[in-house]
Amino acid sequence: MFWLWATLYVLFFFQLSAIFTTVYLHRAATHKALTLNPVVELLMRAELWLYTGIVTREWVAVHRKHHHFTDVPGDPHSPYIEGLWEIIIGNPWYYKREAGHKETIEHYAKDIPSRWHDRLFLDNGMMGILIGLGLTMGFVRWxxxxxxxxxxxxxxxxxxxxxxxxxxxxxxxxxxxxxxxGYKNFSNTATNLRWVAWLSAGEGLHNNHHQFPSASKLSMRKTEVDPGWPVIRLLRKLSLAQVKPLPEAAIARQSSAIGQIPELAAEEAAQ
Ligand SMILES: [Zn+2]
Ligand SMILES: [Zn+2]
Structure with missing residues (x-):
């Protein structure tokens, strides 16, 4: 019984962090595809602080720089430049290297505040990790x-x-x-991998994302699943999130590129 609970604990927090990363850090804070209720935002940020030690300003800045220099010199983590296995194995190191550049944070995360209480708690990643570790030890003890x-x-x-x-x-x-x-719906250097999308709450549909970074839904074909999207829809239903619709021109570009009305276009148009 212990190992069942232990496995569920690990999978639960892994998936919770994946969902909060895509919904809060990526789609809301970085690309402004949606706006979250401040309490929901704080809860997501706190969970990520405890179980990943990620600092919002750093993540946002590194990721925006990745979009700015995708797969050309300046990209913080490009397999085209560094090599595929270098990124798969060394991704945390490449992330930390870029997050350590003060200029990157100041240039790309100007809109993310760093107030005194942020610096004291939620911008102190190591403190979050130690508390999260303590909570996990407490869970085992219990x-x-x-x-x-x-x-x-x-x-x-x-x-x-x-x-x-x-x-x-x-x-x-x-x-x-x-x-x-993986495969591409659009001609950019990113690719879609459906099984990675299942693991990462939709982020594996990365070719779609690079084409339309401000889209709140990452799947575009019927065969693509974005597990982050039902979470956003639920939050929207509960009036805890406001989704920014894509401009009509972007929807038209999606439709002509895919050769059918993609799910996203249909849903956005119906709003
Ligand atoms: Zn990318
Ligand atoms: Zn992005």
Whole structure:
């Protein structure tokens, strides 16, 4: 029974982080494709702080720079420049390298505030990681109260690292494989990989995303699934998110490129 709960814990936080990354960090904060209710935004940001240690300003800046210099010199993590396996294995290092450049953050994340309380808590990634680790150890202790403290500490560390590695791998696949393998709907250097989209709440539909970065829905064909989109639709239904519709010209470009009315176009047009 313990291992069932432990596995569910790891998968739950891996997927929760994947969903919050795509909905909050990527589609809302970086590309402004939607606006989230401030409480929802804070909850998503706090979860990412605890289980990934990601600082919003850094993620937004590195990703916007990636869009600015996609697969040309200046791209923080391009398999065309660095090599596919270098990105798949070294993605966190490439991310950290760019996030450490003050100029990148100041230039690309001007609109993301860094107030004193941000700097004290949510912009302090290491503090988030340590608290998240402590919570995971507490969870193990609660699940198996009869064991010694070091048992909870060691297993808690194992669970925390496992969910972190899954998250890191999913992101490495997006930045590496989704610029090298897979199929294209549009002529840009990114690619779509359906199985990566399942792992990453839709981010694997990266060719679609590079073509229409401000689209809130990443799937465009009936056979493509974007698990982040139903989450956004639910938030919209609950009046916790406002989705910015794509301009008509973009919808028309999508339709002519794919040769059919894509799902996104149909849904956006119906709004
Ligand atoms: Zn990309
Ligand atoms: Zn993007």
């Amino acid at each position: 699940l198996s109260p009869g064991h010694a403290w070091w048992y909870a500490a060691a297993l808690g560390l194992g669970l925390y690292l496992t969910q972190a590695i899954l998250y890191i791998l999913a992101n490495a696949l997006i930045n590496g494989a989704c610029h090298a393998l």
